[in-house]
Amino acid sequence: MNVVVIGSGVMGPGIAQVFLMGGHHVIMSDIKVEALAEGTKEIRNSLTLMVSKGITDQDVITLMSNFQTMTSLEEAVKDADLVIEAIPEVISIKQKVYEDLDRFCPKETVIVSNTSALPLPEIFPHFRPGNFFVAHFMNPPQIIPLVEIVKNDKTNPEKVAWLREELEKCGKKPIVINQFIKGFLTNRMQTAMAREALYLYEKGIVSLEDLDTANTACIGFKSAWQGTFETMDYIGLDTCAFAYNVIFPDLCNDTAVPAVITQKVKEGKLGLKSGEGFFSYPEDSEEVSMQRQAGLLEQLKLFNSYINK
Numbered sequence: 392m393n394v395v396v397i398g399s400g401v402m403g404p405g406i407a408q409v410f411l412m413g414g415h416h417v418i419m420s421d422i423k424v425e426a427l428a429e430g431t432k433e434i435r436n437s438l439t440l441m442v443s444k445g446i447t448d449q450d451v452i453t454l455m456s457n458f459q460t461m462t463s464l465e466e467a468v469k470d471a472d473l474v475i476e477a478i479p480e481v482i483s484i485k486q487k488v489y490e491d492l493d494r495f496c497p498k499e500t501v502i503v504s505n506t507s508a509l510p511l512p513e514i515f516p517h518f519r520p521g522n523f524f525v526a527h528f529m530n531p532p533q534i535i536p537l538v539e540i541v542k543n544d545k546t547n548p549e550k551v552a553w554l555r556e557e558l559e560k561c562g563k564k565p566i567v568i569n570q571f572i573k574g575f576l577t578n579r580m581q582t583a584m585a586r587e588a589l590y591l592y593e594k595g596i597v598s599l600e601d602l603d604t605a606n607t608a609c610i611g612f613k614s615a616w617q618g619t620f621e622t623m624d625y626i627g628l629d630t631c632a633f634a635y636n637v638i639f640p641d642l643c644n645d646t647a648v649p650a651v652i653t654q655k656v657k658e659g660k661l662g663l664k665s666g667e668g669f670f671s672y673p674e675d676s677e678e679v680s681m682q683r684q685a686g687l688l689e690q691l692k693l694f695n696s697y698i699n700k
């Protein structure tokens with residue numbers, strides 16, 4: 392099929408790579424030529440890394456021959472079966488692109504947004520009703536298996552089933568969320584955990600390093616193999632009931648962004664992209680990013696080996 396990814400920023404190139412690896416013809420479109428050049432380089436590097444890690448034995452040159460970049464949206468989407476919008480989270484920018492998509496896309500094209508938070512089918516109720524919904528990829532999208540497909544009351548269930556199947560064929564693990572909910576699923580769960588971690592850190596109860604170790608050495612370690620409900624079954628639901636009775640009332644339920652975050656943002660300490668956040672990073676962020684990808688690819692190898700058995 393013909394897949395078009397709009398936006399070659401943090402997410403677009405990885406999403407394009409997913410469909411390239413699934414055997415599709417992919418066009419990536421952006422208003423900036425430099426962004427397209429950078430995105431193309433990222434895809435090539437990531438494919439090469441995947442081959443070197445044994446994730447795929449596909450030929451990088453053959454895969455890249457199925458890939459094109461274009462600044463003209465009209466030209467890019469004229470034969471599109473699927474369009475994935477991954478442009479900035481700014482309603483006015485999205486609105487202009489949807490108006491153009493409505494003019495230039497074939498009638499049957501399925502159009503999904505990778506929005507992290509905006510209820511777009513509600514904001515643009517007249518834009519391609521039925522064929523427009525949310526498909527939320529996780530960062531980095533070429534590695535993390537999950538994709539959240541978020542339905543709205545106009546979504547055509549056949550299109551959801553079709554996209555789910557196509558994503559599965561590309562090696563993804565899509566899930567369907569039946570109605571728009573802020574943060575969808577994973578961001579709600581991650582945010583709940585982040586709030587508690589920030590609360591414990593601000594109170595001085597645990598160091599940053601030890602909080603992160605709790606994740607990698609226990610919560611994340613187990614979660615890679617068993618889900619939340621399965622874990623509750625292993626614990627014993629009676630024991631869960633006793634524990635939740637004690638712990639729930641003690642958990643943080645603040646609704647404001649914690650001061651430790653707002654202060655760092657004020658100081659320009661934004662994390663990897665500025666060289667410092669909670670931790671410090673070397674200047675070569677591309678190197679850090681490739682190291683992170685290499686670690687996640689080891690996890691993907693494990694995931695593929697047990698999920699497919």
Ligand SMILES: NC(=O)c1ccc[n+]([C@@H]2O[C@H](COP(=O)([O-])OP(=O)(O)OC[C@H]3O[C@@H](n4cnc5c(N)ncnc54)[C@H](O)[C@@H]3O)[C@@H](O)[C@H]2O)c1
Pocket residue numbers: 397398399400401402403420421422423426476477478479480484488505506507508527528529530
């Ligand atoms: N960054 C993440 O971790 C992440 C994760 C999941 C979802 N998302 C969502 O994905 C979407 C894209 O996020 P991102 O982080 O990749 O953004 P980004 O800012 O890194 O990249 C956006 C790209 O879109 C391009 N662009 C801007 N206007 C355009 C237009 N009119 N036509 C074509 N291209 C245009 C920009 O030049 C840029 O290259 C957002 O909706 C965001 O909320 C982001």
